[in-house]
Amino acid sequence: MLSHDDATTAGTVHTQVWFGPESRPLFGWVSRPADGRARGGVVLCPPVGEEGRAAHRTFRRLAEGLMGWELHRLAGLRVDAATPAAAEGVHVVPGFGVGPLRLSAPCRVVWTERSSTRTGFGYGTLPGHPESGEEGFVALLEENGLVVFDLFAFSRHSNWFYRAGGPVAEAAQRLVTRRYVAAAKALAGGLAG
Numbered sequence: 349m350l351s352h353d354d355a356t357t358a359g360t361v362h363t364q365v366w367f368g369p370e371s372r373p374l375f376g377w378v379s380r381p382a383d384g385r386a387r388g389g390v391v392l393c394p395p396v397g398e399e400g401r402a403a404h405r406t407f408r409r410l411a412e413g414l415m416g417w418e419l420h421r422l423a424g425l426r427v428d429a430a431t432p433a434a435a436e437g438v439h440v441v442p443g444f445g446v447g448p449l450r451l452s453a454p455c456r457v458v459w460t461e462r463s464s465t466r467t468g469f470g471y472g473t474l475p476g477h478p479e480s481g482e483e484g485f486v487a488l489l490e491e492n493g494l495v496v497f498d499l500f501a502f503s504r505h506s507n508w509f510y511r512a513g514g515p516v517a518e519a520a521q522r523l524v525t526r527r528y529v530a531a532a533k534a535l536a537g538g539l540a541g
Contacts, residue, residue, distance in 0.1 A: 359383075368537045403493035406536045410487040410495060411467035413535035415460075419485060422531035423524060426450065434469040436460050444524065453477045465489040468498070479521075485528075497532040499525065 359382050366373045413419050415434050417427045426443035434440075438457045443450045455471035468486030473479055483501040490496060 368533070372537075403489060403495060405538075406495045407465075407467075407487055407489040409538055410497060410532060410536040411462075413531075414468055414485045414487055415462070419528060419531045419535060422534055423527035425524070434460055434471075439474070440471065444520065451478060453479075455483075458482065459484075461486070495536055497529070497536070499528055499532075 361380055361382050363380075413422070416432060417429055417434070417440070420427045420442050424444075427440060428443065429440040430438050434457050436457055436459060439454065440457065441452050441454045443452050445451050454474040454476045456474055457469050458472045460469040461467060466486065466488050468484060470482055470484035472482045481502045484499070486496075486498040488494075488496040488498060
């Protein structure tokens with residue numbers, strides 16, 4: 349990913365980026381709080397010249413990947429879900445790590461939204477999750493053709509054990525966030541699968 353000029357507005361740093369295959373580079377912006385305290389997010393836009401059709405294709409790929417747990421799988425998580433797609437009330441257990449070192453993170457989907465311009469879901473943590481909070485994943489298609497991946501979360505460590513290992517838990521959160529962003533890029537760019 350090549351970055352260009354940075355701009356700062358109202359406490360947010362916006363960085364122009366090019367990503368994707370060299371034969372069809374995609375342009376977008378990465379926006380993050382100036383204090384660096386964010387879990388991630390990226391704006392994706394369609395290749396110049398294909399405009400409307402490409403924007404809808406890009407949005408559809410990202411939206412389907414979000415709702416079908418593919419974003420999580422591409423981010424390196426094992427997904428044990430009661431249904432093949434996110435739906436309100438569904439229990440899902442993303443797992444991070446390998447073998448006996450795998451950390452399970454049980455959640456329940458608390459909301460979903462599907463429209464021609466906005467699709468996504470949010471889940472809340474359940475007992476046994478290392479954090480206590482909620483996380484949301486949304487694909488947006490803006491009027492100007494921009495496709496936006498919106499990832500937002502709020503949480504705190506769920507017990508004394510995870511509070512004691514705070515720096516390690518926070519490093520794991522940053523790693524998963526980077527993986528979510530990379531997975532969203534792959535889904536939107538048609539590079540997944």
